[in-house]
Amino acid sequence: MSEDTTKILKGIRNKQRRQKLYADLKHEKNKAKHKARAERATEERNDPSLKEQRLADNVPETLDSKRVYDETIVEDMEGEDEFDAYFASDKPPKLLLTTSKYAKKPAYEFADLLMDFLPDVTFVKRKPQFSINDMVKFCNNREYTDLVILNEFNKKVTGLTFIHLPEGPTFYFSITSVTEGKKIRGHGRSTDHTPELILNNFNTRLGKTVGRLFQSLFPKKPEFEGRQVITLHNQRDYIFFRRHRYLFKSEERVGLQEIGPQFTLKLRRLQKGIRDETEWEFRPEMEKDKRKFYL
Amino acid sequence: MKVLVSSDETGHVKEVVCLKGTDTSKKDGVKPISVSKVCLEPAASLKSRVLHMIIFEDYLITLRIDGVVCIYTLSDYTLVKYIKLTSVKPVSLINYSQFGCFIAAFENNKVFIMTVEDEPVELNLPVEDKNPTIIATFAPNPFKDGEFAFGGEENDIKLVSLFEKPNKKFMSTKFEPKIVFTAENVPNDFLDLRVPISVKHIKFLEENKFISVTKYGQLRIYDTTIKNQPIHDFKIGPKPIIQVAISEDNAILSDTTSLIGKYSLTKIDSNATRINSASAGELRRPSVKLLGKFNEGTNTGATHAIYNFENKYVATGGLDRYLRVFDIKTRKLVAKVYLGTQISSIIVVEDDEEEEVVKKSKKRHDSDNDEDDEEDMWTQLETNTKEPEPKKLKKKSRKL
Numbered sequence: 192m193s194e195d196t197t198k199i200l201k202g203i204r205n206k207q208r209r210q211k212l213y214a215d216l217k218h219e220k221n222k223a224k225h226k227a228r229a230e231r232a233t234e235e236r237n238d239p240s241l242k243e244q245r246l247a248d249n250v251p252e253t254l255d256s257k258r259v260y261d262e263t264i265v266e267d268m269e270g271e272d273e274f275d276a277y278f279a280s281d282k283p284p285k286l287l288l289t290t291s292k293y294a295k296k297p298a299y300e301f302a303d304l305l306m307d308f309l310p311d312v313t314f315v316k317r318k319p320q321f322s323i324n325d326m327v328k329f330c331n332n333r334e335y336t337d338l339v340i341l342n343e344f345n346k347k348v349t350g351l352t353f354i355h356l357p358e359g360p361t362f363y364f365s366i367t368s369v370t371e372g373k374k375i376r377g378h379g380r381s382t383d384h385t386p387e388l389i390l391n392n393f394n395t396r397l398g399k400t401v402g403r404l405f406q407s408l409f410p411k412k413p414e415f416e417g418r419q420v421i422t423l424h425n426q427r428d429y430i431f432f433r434r435h436r437y438l439f440k441s442e443e444r445v446g447l448q449e450i451g452p453q454f455t456l457k458l459r460r461l462q463k464g465i466r467d468e469t470e471w472e473f474r475p476e477m478e479k480d481k482r483k484f485y486l
Numbered sequence: 487m488k489v490l491v492s493s494d495e496t497g498h499v500k501e502v503v504c505l506k507g508t509d510t511s512k513k514d515g516v517k518p519i520s521v522s523k524v525c526l527e528p529a530a531s532l533k534s535r536v537l538h539m540i541i542f543e544d545y546l547i548t549l550r551i552d553g554v555v556c557i558y559t560l561s562d563y564t565l566v567k568y569i570k571l572t573s574v575k576p577v578s579l580i581n582y583s584q585f586g587c588f589i590a591a592f593e594n595n596k597v598f599i600m601t602v603e604d605e606p607v608e609l610n611l612p613v614e615d616k617n618p619t620i621i622a623t624f625a626p627n628p629f630k631d632g633e634f635a636f637g638g639e640e641n642d643i644k645l646v647s648l649f650e651k652p653n654k655k656f657m658s659t660k661f662e663p664k665i666v667f668t669a670e671n672v673p674n675d676f677l678d679l680r681v682p683i684s685v686k687h688i689k690f691l692e693e694n695k696f697i698s699v700t701k702y703g704q705l706r707i708y709d710t711t712i713k714n715q716p717i718h719d720f721k722i723g724p725k726p727i728i729q730v731a732i733s734e735d736n737a738i739l740s741d742t743t744s745l746i747g748k749y750s751l752t753k754i755d756s757n758a759t760r761i762n763s764a765s766a767g768e769l770r771r772p773s774v775k776l777l778g779k780f781n782e783g784t785n786t787g788a789t790h791a792i793y794n795f796e797n798k799y800v801a802t803g804g805l806d807r808y809l810r811v812f813d814i815k816t817r818k819l820v821a822k823v824y825l826g827t828q829i830s831s832i833i834v835v836e837d838d839e840e841e842e843v844v845k846k847s848k849k850r851h852d853s854d855n856d857e858d859d860e861e862d863m864w865t866q867l868e869t870n871t872k873e874p875e876p877k878k879l880k881k882k883s884r885k886l
Contacts (some may be wrong), residue, residue: 260513262824263807269826270495271532396807396826463805468728468742468788470805
């Protein structure tokens with residue numbers, strides 16, 4: 192609104208008249224905007240190059256695009272890591288899922304959600320007399336490739352620990368925004384097919400390690416006839432978990448049906464070995480610079 | 487500055503040549519002059535990574551995790567000798583140049599005295615208990631010939647004398663390891679519970695004085711002339727201490743998180759640690775004074791290697807794959823280089839004083855130029871305005 196109009200508006204001392212006038216002005220402006228948009232849309236429909244030009248000229252600035260320089264993104268991974276032995280072998284992943292000590296109902300419900308998509312997973316009720324190191328020993332004796340421990344506190348699922356076996360590393364993620372598949376509108380039902388995996392934006396050296404963890408959780412060869420896809424999308428260090436089924440509607444059109452569940456992970460800690468020395472740990476002051484991302 | 491850094495994931499060593507002020511995490515920052523892979527063993531991998539490195543005469547000696555000693559020339563890193571000693575994890579590699587040899591020690595109480603030419607001499611450290619104990623460290627006493635200290639998990643510190651009189655040809659000396667001092671555990675804690683033992687590193691301060699750091703976050707100072715128990719027992723923090731370096735009266739420690747701290751060994755903070763106990767109430771315990779942390783350049787992981795270069799710089803490296811060099815006095819970051827691989831050993835070979843001098847002289851030139859420019863400006867002003875004001879000012883100042 193121009194300065195003159197604000198001056199005029201301020202000059203009207205009757206509040207109701209002033210508000211009415213302001214509402215009218217705003218309505219007019221809104222209408223003009225919509226009209227301009229409709230006109231632009233018709234123009235662009237006739238000449239699609241105009242739209243391309245407009246989109247190229249007006250690229251919005253986001254936190255992602257203003258990201259602070261990170262030299263680890265450019266460089267390739269050097270040497271081998273703890274996952275190399277798994278990727279070199281033909282063995283499929285074999286997971287053990289358990290909870291924190293004295294877990295309550297929500298933990299078991301969430302474990303049920305995880306069991307739906309994790310391949311070859313065995314759930315074992317946690318016994319408080321066994322520590323994590325004990326469980327790792329038992330799992331190594333039985334040739335498990337990963338140990339997954341669900342954290343529950345005050346009847347809320349708070350975290351997930353992934354321990355790659357036999358020698359680590361250990362990842363701890365916090366969990367937020369859990370939505371089970373049933374609550375998603377138009378959701379589909381899952382099948383037992385091995386899903387395809389999409390890993391988005393795991394770019395830094397730390398991100399690559401996290402990406403390799405998720406890669407190692409699912410079998411190397413997906414069953415394409417299931418048309419199921421698991422997406423782990425990293426944006427600003429939050430990892431979004433989604434699961435879809437794609438449908439071929441015609442030869443050109445493809446539709447997506449969400450299967451669920453949905454949840455968000457955030458890496459809190461990465462330790463070498465079985466909860467040994469810290470390789471990376473989230474600290475609150477890391478969020479001071481909003482444009483610095485670690486994954 | 488020339489630094490040799492071990493590269494865990496590849497099993498090689500990296501030679502980093504950089505100037506002071508190098509920072510790879512800034513887009514427009516100074517980049518290192520060169521980062522080159524050396525000691526390229528074809529079979530090197532994560533499972534044969536270099537754990538310890540020393541410079542011995544004109545050679546670079548590496549001790550790998552699979553018990554292999556590799557000797558390279560320092561000039562062009564060509565392999566001179568490859569010796570497989572054991573298949574046990576090594577704990578230390580000591581430059582014992584006063585006797586023209588170097589010493590490798592392993593977890594299973596085995597010590598090898600070696601030279602570049604001769605066959606290694608194998609020694610077994612005397613073990614008192616029947617149970618096989620493992621050691622976590624083996625450190626030389628630089629103030630007394632032939633004396634070493636070792637210790638480990640549930641294996642308290644012992645000082646051992648490896649020989650009495652060295653022969654002229656040192657390798658033909660009769661080596662008879664004899665224990666000369668056995669440390670005693672500290673008294674039980676305030677709950678009358680036994681304090682567990684887990685020695686991680688030992689460093690000598692004087693002939694009879696040394697410090698040890700433990701897995702339980704303790705720093706202990708021993709004086710063998712006073713008593714077998716430590717004369718001071720300080721708690722640094724809850725996390726295990728994994729590396730220590732001595733610089734004058736200070737100890738630079740790192741733990742399993744991102745801490746790298748400079749602690750004074752002479753100043754004591756009387757209220758440093760607080761223990762809250764239901765039965766004993768609030769207890770205050772003294773500890774060594776924290777003089778500051780080396781936290782510039784945001785370290786995120788545990789630090790495995792701390793190298794003190796002539797009490798001037800400290801080079802650190804660890805799980806976050808960066809080489810950082812700090813000034814010990816000011817704790818300011820001197821250089822930061824991303825290497826892409828985790829680090830377990832560092833050696834600073836030489837400082838870049840010459841380059842710095844060049845820089846300084848450049849600066850001097852620059853400043854001279856500036857002065858010339860200023861003079862030109864003043865002369866121009868004088869000619870333009872014909873008011874010799876600066877001269878007047880000078881006269882005034884002389885009067886004062």
